[in-house]
Amino acid sequence: MSDQHPLYAAVLEGDAPTARKLTQAAVDAGEDPQSILSNYMIPAMDEVGRLFEENEYFVPELLIAARAMKGGLEILRPLLAAKGAEPVAKVVIGTVRGDLHDIGKNLVAAMLEGGGFEVIDLGVDVSPEKFVAAIKEHNAQIVAMSALLTTTMPGMKSIIDTLSSEGVRGSVKVMIGGAPVTQRYADEIGADAFSDNASGAVRTARSLIPA
Amino acid sequence: MNPKLEHILANGPILTDGAWGTQLQARGLAFGACPDAWNLTNPESVCEVASGYVNAGSQVILSNTFGASRITLERHGLSGQAYEINREGAAISRKATGSIAAVFASMGPTGKMLAMGEITTDQAREAFTEQAAALAEGGADAIVIETMSDLDEACIALSSAKTTGLPVIVCMTYDAGRNLDRTMMGTTPEQAAERLVGEGADGIGSNCGQGAEQMLPICIRLKAAAPGTPIWVKPNAGLPILQDGKAIYNTSPTEFAENAYRLVEAGASFIGGCCGTSPAYLHALKVKISAV
Numbered sequence: 001m002s003d004q005h006p007l008y009a010a011v012l013e014g015d016a017p018t019a020r021k022l023t024q025a026a027v028d029a030g031e032d033p034q035s036i037l038s039n040y041m042i043p044a045m046d047e048v049g050r051l052f053e054e055n056e057y058f059v060p061e062l063l064i065a066a067r068a069m070k071g072g073l074e075i076l077r078p079l080l081a082a083k084g085a086e087p088v089a090k091v092v093i094g095t096v097r098g099d100l101h102d103i104g105k106n107l108v109a110a111m112l113e114g115g116g117f118e119v120i121d122l123g124v125d126v127s128p129e130k131f132v133a134a135i136k137e138h139n140a141q142i143v144a145m146s147a148l149l150t151t152t153m154p155g156m157k158s159i160i161d162t163l164s165s166e167g168v169r170g171s172v173k174v175m176i177g178g179a180p181v182t183q184r185y186a187d188e189i190g191a192d193a194f195s196d197n198a199s200g201a202v203r204t205a206r207s208l209i210p211a
Numbered sequence: 212m213n214p215k216l217e218h219i220l221a222n223g224p225i226l227t228d229g230a231w232g233t234q235l236q237a238r239g240l241a242f243g244a245c246p247d248a249w250n251l252t253n254p255e256s257v258c259e260v261a262s263g264y265v266n267a268g269s270q271v272i273l274s275n276t277f278g279a280s281r282i283t284l285e286r287h288g289l290s291g292q293a294y295e296i297n298r299e300g301a302a303i304s305r306k307a308t309g310s311i312a313a314v315f316a317s318m319g320p321t322g323k324m325l326a327m328g329e330i331t332t333d334q335a336r337e338a339f340t341e342q343a344a345a346l347a348e349g350g351a352d353a354i355v356i357e358t359m360s361d362l363d364e365a366c367i368a369l370s371s372a373k374t375t376g377l378p379v380i381v382c383m384t385y386d387a388g389r390n391l392d393r394t395m396m397g398t399t400p401e402q403a404a405e406r407l408v409g410e411g412a413d414g415i416g417s418n419c420g421q422g423a424e425q426m427l428p429i430c431i432r433l434k435a436a437a438p439g440t441p442i443w444v445k446p447n448a449g450l451p452i453l454q455d456g457k458a459i460y461n462t463s464p465t466e467f468a469e470n471a472y473r474l475v476e477a478g479a480s481f482i483g484g485c486c487g488t489s490p491a492y493l494h495a496l497k498v499k500i501s502a503v
Contacts (some may be wrong), residue, residue, distance in 0.1 A: 028478025052401060055389045063326050098243035100286040103324060110327075124286070150451075150458040151242050 005038070009073070011044035014064030016071040025070035026168035033079040036072075037116065045069055045114035049199030059107065062198065066110035075111065087118035089209045092134045093144040094126035095178075097133040098153035107198035109142060114200040117142075128155075135163075135172050141203055147162055147178040156181075157189040171189035177201060213378040214415040215353065219271075219313060223397055224475045226500060227271040227315070227445065228264035228481030230494045235260060235275070245287040246281040250299040257300070261307030267490035270496030271313050271481065276300035276346060277319040280338040282330060283388065286322070293338070294345045300348025315380065316351035318342055318368055319358050324368050324395045326396075337499040339371035357418050360387075360395040361429060362403060378413040380443050380481070385429050386420030392429060400429050404436035416443030419485040421469035422450055423460065427477060434478035441480035446471060448487030460487030463494035472499045475485060 007026065010019040019041075021203050026036045048065040051057040057065075091112055095105050102124045109119045120129060120138050126145075135143055143163070147153040163169040174184055175193040186194035193208055195201040212220075219225060235246050238256040249257050257275045265274055278284070279300060289296070295314075304314040316322035318339065323329040354372040356379065359365035365381050372379040383403050387395045394403075400417070407415050413480055415437055416431045423446040433442050449462030462470075467484065473481055482500075484492050 056394075058387065059395055060326050060397060063324070101322060103322065104330075106324070106327060152451065180262065180451075180458060182453060185453065 004157050005040045007040040008044045009066055011041055011068045011072065012047055014061060015067050016064070018019075019068040019069040020075065021096050023075045027075060027079065033076045033083070034085055037076055037080070041069055041072055042114075042116050045111070045202075049111065049112070051201055052199045053197065063110065066114045068071055069114040070110075070160060086106065088116040089141040089205070090118045090120065090138050091142040091144055091205060092120045092122060092131060092140040093146075094122035094131065095124045095146045095148075096152055096159060097125055099147045099149055099152035099178075100124045102146075104148065104198070105146040108146065108177065108195075108201045112144075114203060115205070117202075117205060128159045131159050131198040132162055132166045132168060140172060140209055142173045142175060143177045143194045143203070143204065144177070144201070146176070147181065149181045153178070153180055153185070156191065160190055175201065175204055175208065212439065215378050216413055218473065220480050221442060224479065224500065225270045225481050226493060226497055227269055227440035227443075228261075228269045228273055229267075229484035229488035229490065230486055231260055231273070231275055231277070231312070233487075234263065234489065235442040236334045237477040238362075245278070245289060247276055247284065247296050247300065248287065248292075249280075249287055250296050250303060251292065254299065254303050257303045258307050259306045263490040264493060265308055265312050269483070269493055270317050271483075272304045272308050272312050272433050274300040274304040274314060274316040274346065274349075274351065276316045276342070277357065280318065280321055280342045281336065282321040282323060282338045283319065284493055295340050295343060296473070297345035298349040301351040304445070305350035306456040313352040313354045314350060315355045315476055316349070318354060318356045318372065320364060320368075322362070325363055325488060326363060333365075335364060336371050339368045339455055342372055343375045343377075353380065353413075354377040355382065357445075358384045360398075362394070362396065362398045362406055362490075363390055365403075366406065369407065369410055373411055379411075380414035380416060380441070381407045381412045382416035382443055382445070384420040385417055391421060391425060392408040392432075394444075400432040401436045404440075408437050408440050412440070414441040414443050414481065416445070416479075418443070419447060420443035422447050422469060423474060424449075427473055430474045430477045430479050442478055443481040444471075444474045444479045445483045446474070447485045448492055451487060457488070459482050462487070462494045464484045467492050468499040470497035471496050472503070475484065
């Protein structure tokens with residue numbers, strides 16, 4: 001059972017040094033890096049997400065779990081890359097032009113990484129052109145954008161318009177989030193998906209990727 | 212109780228002020244621009260906002276310095292002007308109030324997460340200490356730390372602000388969890404009350420996040436957890452509705468005043484408004500308080 005493995009527990013409890021040590025031990029014991037990730041670590045982060053949505057966990061617990069996950073991932077990544085294993089998908093993420101608030105975006109980025117995605121973080125105040133350039137450069141399958149303010153939220157529509165005019169809208173899924181953002185707004189501007197929290201964003205991102 | 216606050220509160224609950232950002236926008240503050248920078252570049256407009264609340268009957272005015280720690284100003288490339296922006300911010304409010312009202316200068320969160328290692332404790336302490344010193348020099352009577360979600364950051368801000376010798380009030384924003392009674396970081400009113408009072412806060416409270424009705428149980432719990440400490444509340448004007456990408460608050464000033472007054476009945480000593488409020492809302496609350 002994956003949830004009885006000590007690595008699962010270490011990620012769930014946010015114990016980064018132990019997560020690192022156990023990941024290395026599993027690798028040394030000859031376990032397949034992909035199985036270590038899929039059998040213990042990603043299920044642990046999924047449970048973290050569930051606890052967050054159930055209000056058992058709050059932001060600090062989520063952050064330390066993501067950090068433990070990251071510790072293990074740093075060991076696995078080069079091994080996965082050497083085997084030619086691809087991440088679940090590549091996600092370009094940033095806050096929209098004029099919006100300098102990055103706490104929510106950083107949480108989503110950490111949770112997506114924990115969920116096995118490769119995250120290209122463009123930071124804050126990102127122009128539509130910069131989003132398009134990053135999507136093209138990294139062949140990203142998903143673009144995730146965030147706005148905290150009702151005044152910057154309309155920037156999301158500009159980005160979607162630019163994706164269309166630059167001919168990349170067809171190749172990338174758009175997900176949006178942030179305090180004032182709603183499903184209705186996502187529908188209005190033609191985004192593919194909306195999530196109202198960092199843990200839900202992982203589920204949302206997975207739903208956008210063909211199995 | 213802090214003698215300065217005791218003096219201010221001698222005649223019953225005190226009306227504070229309302230939202231500043233929307234008032235500045237109404238005077239031409241551009242989308243995405245730094246509101247705090249106006250303390251240097253457009254002090255007349257900032258003074259108008261403060262005077263608007265003094266005229267509405269506010270007895271305590273904050274200052275246009277919520278986002279003026281050097282860490283938050285860095286977003287706009289203005290961290291080098293942090294001291295001047297804060298000093299002038301407090302001075303503008305002082306000028307607007309004269310001796311009619313008190314100036315409780317505002318300090319907001321850094322916007323960076325200590326838990327993520329985005330900033331260190333020392334960096335936060337340095338920024339808050341600089342900000343508080345400048346606010347004191349500008350003539351503040353007290354300091355109010357607002358909209359905190361991380362109790363660790365709130366306590367760093369508190370001990371930094373205390374170095375000025377001014378009374379310090381610390382408010383958290385409760386808008387998370389199943390019952391919307393925790394901060395984003397999971398802190399409950401009881402946890403906040405115990406630690407903040409323990410670390411020397413002269414007042415504690417709750418601002419933003421929710422309307423007055425939803426803030427009532429928070430206010431009751433804060434009062435129960437810290438019966439001897441003045442409670443400060445600043446609810447939003449109800450819950451916003453998004454219309455064409457703009458947040459609209461449908462609660463009327465009278466309705467706001469009715470709900471906000473229940474917070475006074477629940478033991479709040481300082482009462483004002485946050486997002487969606489304007490001098491009209493504060494005036495309605497003034498009328499309500501005077502009528503009772």
